[in-house]
Amino acid sequence: MKIRRALACLLLAGLLPPGSRAAGPNPAAGASPIVAAAADVRFALDEIVARFQAETRKNIRISYGSSGELTRQIEQGAPFEMFLAADESYVFRLADAGRTRDRGTLYAIGRLAIFVPRGSALRADAELRDLRAALAEGRIVRFAIANPEHAPYGRAAEQVLRSQGLWEPLQPFLVLGENASQAAQFASAGPAQGGLIPWSLALAPAVSALGESALLPEAMHEPLRQRMVLLKSAGKDASAFYAYLQQPAARDILKRFGFLLPDETP
Amino acid sequence: MDRSALALSFRLGAFTVLLLLPIGVALGRWLAFTRLRGKGGAEVALSLPLVLPPTVLGYYLLLAFGGGSALGRGFEAIFGHTLAFSFEGLLAASVIANLPFAIQPMQRSFEGIAPEIREAAACSGLSPWQVLGRIDLPLAWPGIAGGLVLAFAHTLGEFGVVLMVGGSIPGETRTASIVIYDRVQAFDTAGAGAMSALLLVLSIVALGVVQLLSSRVGRRHG
Numbered sequence: 001m002k003i004r005r006a007l008a009c010l011l012l013a014g015l016l017p018p019g020s021r022a023a024g025p026n027p028a029a030g031a032s033p034i035v036a037a038a039a040d041v042r043f044a045l046d047e048i049v050a051r052f053q054a055e056t057r058k059n060i061r062i063s064y065g066s067s068g069e070l071t072r073q074i075e076q077g078a079p080f081e082m083f084l085a086a087d088e089s090y091v092f093r094l095a096d097a098g099r100t101r102d103r104g105t106l107y108a109i110g111r112l113a114i115f116v117p118r119g120s121a122l123r124a125d126a127e128l129r130d131l132r133a134a135l136a137e138g139r140i141v142r143f144a145i146a147n148p149e150h151a152p153y154g155r156a157a158e159q160v161l162r163s164q165g166l167w168e169p170l171q172p173f174l175v176l177g178e179n180a181s182q183a184a185q186f187a188s189a190g191p192a193q194g195g196l197i198p199w200s201l202a203l204a205p206a207v208s209a210l211g212e213s214a215l216l217p218e219a220m221h222e223p224l225r226q227r228m229v230l231l232k233s234a235g236k237d238a239s240a241f242y243a244y245l246q247q248p249a250a251r252d253i254l255k256r257f258g259f260l261l262p263d264e265t266p
Numbered sequence: 267m268d269r270s271a272l273a274l275s276f277r278l279g280a281f282t283v284l285l286l287l288p289i290g291v292a293l294g295r296w297l298a299f300t301r302l303r304g305k306g307g308a309e310v311a312l313s314l315p316l317v318l319p320p321t322v323l324g325y326y327l328l329l330a331f332g333g334g335s336a337l338g339r340g341f342e343a344i345f346g347h348t349l350a351f352s353f354e355g356l357l358a359a360s361v362i363a364n365l366p367f368a369i370q371p372m373q374r375s376f377e378g379i380a381p382e383i384r385e386a387a388a389c390s391g392l393s394p395w396q397v398l399g400r401i402d403l404p405l406a407w408p409g410i411a412g413g414l415v416l417a418f419a420h421t422l423g424e425f426g427v428v429l430m431v432g433g434s435i436p437g438e439t440r441t442a443s444i445v446i447y448d449r450v451q452a453f454d455t456a457g458a459g460a461m462s463a464l465l466l467v468l469s470i471v472a473l474g475v476v477q478l479l480s481s482r483v484g485r486r487h488g
Binding site: 064073181182184206207210 | 450453
């Protein structure tokens with residue numbers, strides 16, 4: 001008998017919780033807009049969303065991932081209303097497929113950094129001199145970057161390593177994150193001696209507390225032109241958030257997280 | 267702790283179990299009593315989700331649910347949104363992924379019913395529905411309940427299929443197990459730890475319940 005009652009409770013616990021609009025006709029109807037965002041803007045965007053919510057009393061939900069993965073989800077019909085990519089080619093691809101309102105707006109230029117966790121056998125320097133030395137001396141066991149196939153920061157990391165002649169020798173030691181923030185997590189914890197991660201993540205308190213980083217020269221890789229766009233399904237709240245991201249308050253936050261801001265050009 | 271994700275997981279588990287109850291009883295009972303040739307094949311097919319990598323299942327479901335398939339387009343035409351990346355899609359995926367977890371314990375406990383009892387029931391003129399209601403369900407209920415508990419617990423823990431079919435959409439498809447993945451990437455160890463501990467406890471409770479239920483079956487037949 002007790003078992004039967006426990007089972008009933010288990011079932012009810014699942015059925016009752018607030019907002020049980022599980023089988024509703026349209027999950028997006030009336031709910032706050034869902035924004036797809038590249039993982040490198042994570043900490044900056046969380047802060048911007050918090051401000052936006054405080055000022056407008058409107059809620060925004062965010063799904064973070066790599067730009068490539070999010071693009072695939074949008075192409076397959078995921079219910080996003082807005083997309084912040086880490087590289088504009090993904091936005092253009094969606095625009096060409098007729099899934100966006102327009103060709104979007106450039107909102108930031110991303111930068112790459114080398115990050116090494118505390119106690120690492122590696123030093124962070126902008127010329128990657130110690131990485132080269134460590135490689136020669138066998139001090140590297142694991143080195144993290146994002147997956148170049150679908151994460152723009154991974155592609156930039158590959159360009160950096162290639163330009164420095166480190167791509168080939170680093171091959172056996174590379175560990176690939178699904179997206180930029182997983183790469184940062186790999187670089188900061190576990191057996192990795194470091195990694196190439198977005199400067200915007202390296203500057204976030206949760207990450208900077210774990211080690212040290214050095215900003216890489218812009219010339220080492222193609223610019224990470226981060227473009228955002230409203231998708232065809234975008235509603236009023238998403239449009240308001242899109243506009244808010246171009247306001248001084250949001251731009252200041254982006255600047256604080258190390259992004260270069262585009263001049264007012266689209 | 268992300269309560270909305272936890273509520274979502276519980277809701278997903280509850281609906282999965284609700285759907286699997288009739289499906290599992292029907293299929294488990296059929297597998298237990300049929301003498302058809304095709305039984306072996308059906309058993310293999312229904313057990314497939316046990317051994318299949320969740321990503322393989324996720325991949326095929328994504329194909330089946332996406333805008334490129336008739337099912338996906340039909341669903342979109344009726345409900346106005348895609349089956350992939352929605353709660354309904356997750357639910358369908360969850361039911362399929364949990365088929366063996368629900369069916370196998372049910373089948374075992376139907377098989378444990380002494381044939382003489384069912385024969386006697388048939389001789390006394392009970393219809394098949396009466397046999398189900400008066401003989402099979404009362405005798406096999408611990409196995410049925412056990413299957414449902416396993417399916418519920420497994421739904422809370424499902425990760426690969428959910429990530430592929432559902433993405434990670436807050437309030438729609440970001441379940442408790444996806445939250446752990448997301449929190450780790452947000453460098454939020456406290457959040458990941460709290461959710462992990464909770465799921466650990468829930469799993470232990472579920473296994474305890476299953477253990478209790480199977481000891482009931484043992485007592486009855488032992």
